[in-house]
Amino acid sequence: MRDAIVAERYAKALFLVTQKRGETAAALHDLKGIDQVLAPGTRAGNFFASPEVRLADKRATLRSTFDGRALRTVVVFVDLLLRKKRLRELPGIAVQFATLVERAEGIERAHVVSAVPLTPKELERLKAELERTTGKTLRVTTDVDPGLLGGVMVRIGDRVMDRTVRMLLTRLGQTLRHTPIS
Numbered sequence: 001m002r003d004a005i006v007a008e009r010y011a012k013a014l015f016l017v018t019q020k021r022g023e024t025a026a027a028l029h030d031l032k033g034i035d036q037v038l039a040p041g042t043r044a045g046n047f048f049a050s051p052e053v054r055l056a057d058k059r060a061t062l063r064s065t066f067d068g069r070a071l072r073t074v075v076v077f078v079d080l081l082l083r084k085k086r087l088r089e090l091p092g093i094a095v096q097f098a099t100l101v102e103r104a105e106g107i108e109r110a111h112v113v114s115a116v117p118l119t120p121k122e123l124e125r126l127k128a129e130l131e132r133t134t135g136k137t138l139r140v141t142t143d144v145d146p147g148l149l150g151g152v153m154v155r156i157g158d159r160v161m162d163r164t165v166r167m168l169l170t171r172l173g174q175t176l177r178h179t180p181i182s
Helices: 002-021 024-037 043-049 056-066 074-081 087-106 119-134 165-178
Strands: 107-114 136-142 150-155 159-164
Touching: 002 024, 002 087, 024 043, 024 087, 043 056, 043 087, 056 074, 056 107, 074 107, 074 159, 087 107, 107 119, 119 136, 119 150, 159 165
Parallel strands: 107 136
Antiparallel strands: 107 150, 150 159
16 A cells, blocks of 8 residues: 555656656556566666665666667656666556646556447447546456456446346345345
C-alpha cells in the first residue's frame, strides 16, 4: 500500500511538470521505454540495482545512455529516483503516470473478465456499449476466468458491473431462500 502511495505521488509530480511543458505524451513514451530498459533481471536493471556500483557511476551511465534519446525532464526524473533510492518504484510510477495521462485525455480504463475469450467483434460491441453507457472513451483490457461459467464482469474505475452466470445464480438462490412458500 505504501509503495502505491509513493508511486502515485512521484507520478503526479512528473505529470504536473510535463503537463506544464506540454510534453506528457512524449514523457509517457520515454518513461515506459526507460522502465523496460531498467526492468529487474535485465543487464541494465542489475547494474542500477547493484550496491557495488557507486551512485556517481550510475548517474553518469544514466545520463550518457538516455540524454538525447529521452526527454530531459524524464532523464532528470529518473536521476532523482536513483538519488532517492526509489528506482525500484519506477514500474509503479509508470503505471500511475499512464493513468494520469489517460485521464487528462478523457480516457478511462475498463477491465473485462469473461468465462471464455471474447472475439474481437464481441469485444468491440461490448466496448461500444460501455462507452455509450458511461459517456467516456474507454481503454479495455481483458482476462478469462472459467469459474464465471458465462457472462462478463466489467470494472471501470471503482464501478463493477457483474453480469456473470455465477452472480445471477447467487441472486436467484438468495431470492428463493427469502421467498415464503404458502
